[in-house]
Amino acid sequence: MDYADMLLLRFGEFILKGKNRSRFEKTVLRHVKEMVKPYPNVKLTREFGRIYVELNGEPAGELTEALVKVFGIASISPVKVSRPEFGDILAASRTFLHLIAPAAGTSFKVSARRVWKGFPYGSIEMNKLIATPLLQGYPGLLVDVKSPDLELKIEIREGHTLIFCENIAGVGGFPLGTNGKAMLLLSGGIDSPVAGWSSMRRGLEVECVHFYSYPYTSELARQKVVDLTRILSRYAGVIKLHLVPFTEVQTSFTGIGQDNLIITLMRRAMLRIATALAEKEGALALITGDSLGQVASQTLPSMNVIGRATALPLLRPLVMMDKSEIVELSKTIGTYDLSILPYEDCCTLFVPKSPTTNPNLRIVDKIEATLPGYQALLDTAVAGTETVLITPYGNEKPEDLVPAQAGLQEEWF
Numbered sequence: 001m002d003y004a005d006m007l008l009l010r011f012g013e014f015i016l017k018g019k020n021r022s023r024f025e026k027t028v029l030r031h032v033k034e035m036v037k038p039y040p041n042v043k044l045t046r047e048f049g050r051i052y053v054e055l056n057g058e059p060a061g062e063l064t065e066a067l068v069k070v071f072g073i074a075s076i077s078p079v080k081v082s083r084p085e086f087g088d089i090l091a092a093s094r095t096f097l098h099l100i101a102p103a104a105g106t107s108f109k110v111s112a113r114r115v116w117k118g119f120p121y122g123s124i125e126m127n128k129l130i131a132t133p134l135l136q137g138y139p140g141l142l143v144d145v146k147s148p149d150l151e152l153k154i155e156i157r158e159g160h161t162l163i164f165c166e167n168i169a170g171v172g173g174f175p176l177g178t179n180g181k182a183m184l185l186l187s188g189g190i191d192s193p194v195a196g197w198s199s200m201r202r203g204l205e206v207e208c209v210h211f212y213s214y215p216y217t218s219e220l221a222r223q224k225v226v227d228l229t230r231i232l233s234r235y236a237g238v239i240k241l242h243l244v245p246f247t248e249v250q251t252s253f254t255g256i257g258q259d260n261l262i263i264t265l266m267r268r269a270m271l272r273i274a275t276a277l278a279e280k281e282g283a284l285a286l287i288t289g290d291s292l293g294q295v296a297s298q299t300l301p302s303m304n305v306i307g308r309a310t311a312l313p314l315l316r317p318l319v320m321m322d323k324s325e326i327v328e329l330s331k332t333i334g335t336y337d338l339s340i341l342p343y344e345d346c347c348t349l350f351v352p353k354s355p356t357t358n359p360n361l362r363i364v365d366k367i368e369a370t371l372p373g374y375q376a377l378l379d380t381a382v383a384g385t386e387t388v389l390i391t392p393y394g395n396e397k398p399e400d401l402v403p404a405q406a407g408l409q410e411e412w413f
Helices: 018-035 060-067 086-100 123-137 191-201 219-233 247-251 259-281 300-307 323-333 361-370 374-383
Strands: 006-011 043-047 050-054 073-082 107-114 150-156 161-164 181-185 205-212 239-245 386-390 409-412
Touching (some): 006 060, 018 043, 060 073, 073 086, 086 123, 123 150, 219 239, 239 374, 247 259
Antiparallel strands (some): 006 050, 043 050, 150 161
């Protein structure tokens, strides 16, 4: 990749969205601008369906690693650039082959595309004019026009010619935030970070809500959630993390003789608190990492009773996925190793021996209605919520970020 003078970014599925296309492309461009801020020499140019990233000496590998995480980018090609003149194109193609050093026996093909009609040679003619001297200079290459190991692509444009052979897959999806905002209930487990990533990939701006029960949960458990959010922020730039003190709410469910319903009651309380935070933050939905049948609170009867605690749409991106599929995706996005660290969250500490898989909504409503000071406990938890702004590498500056919601405590990590 050291040969690259430029990165060619291609947009994803949103290009089919007609009148929304320009807005979506501008959103991706803003996200790309944020990701390349640490590289001051980079110059960006947007064209229909593409963004060109002129490197001007900046490291292609590092930038590619960052930009493949931008939602809405379908693929990236490291590109060598030459002038749109035949001699320069041939010389640059020779240099390109020399730098990528294909092994002897590699099958090969040239695919030229004349975008600039003022160029004197057509696309098919250029294939022959470039391929013949390259094959003479690299006798180890073999011609294969149907399924070559190496396809040298040449795009001839009026201002420059692009030469490349790689298509590095991006995450695709919709540009971040183009489909609204939602609140993710983020635990320290495997599922919820994957649910958050999946939601961001569909164009949702995500804010995270984590419930902690000090002193029952440790500072290490809190830091684990901060680190998980930081990994997600590599795909988003900045993510708000709302840390909710849940001890008083959680302990209010103990000693009432309904141990088998504790998880149901806790999950409903979490949804109520997350709904209140969503109203403050302008979010229109809640996201959970539920996977149907995985645990007692994720049976269909349980999800029905728990979900009735909020009037907001409750999004469950993983609901039909197997655990093995979720684990593989968590490894792909980089959250798995953190998620399996043995720091318990508030849910795992209070799991009863026999949680119900078929709670009765009427009984649950009655318990909540008769629990002393229940609404006040929820309001106190909302009021005591701490908002932390998380950036990818922990080097954020307050002046570069959007302030947190007024009235909430604010920290920078």
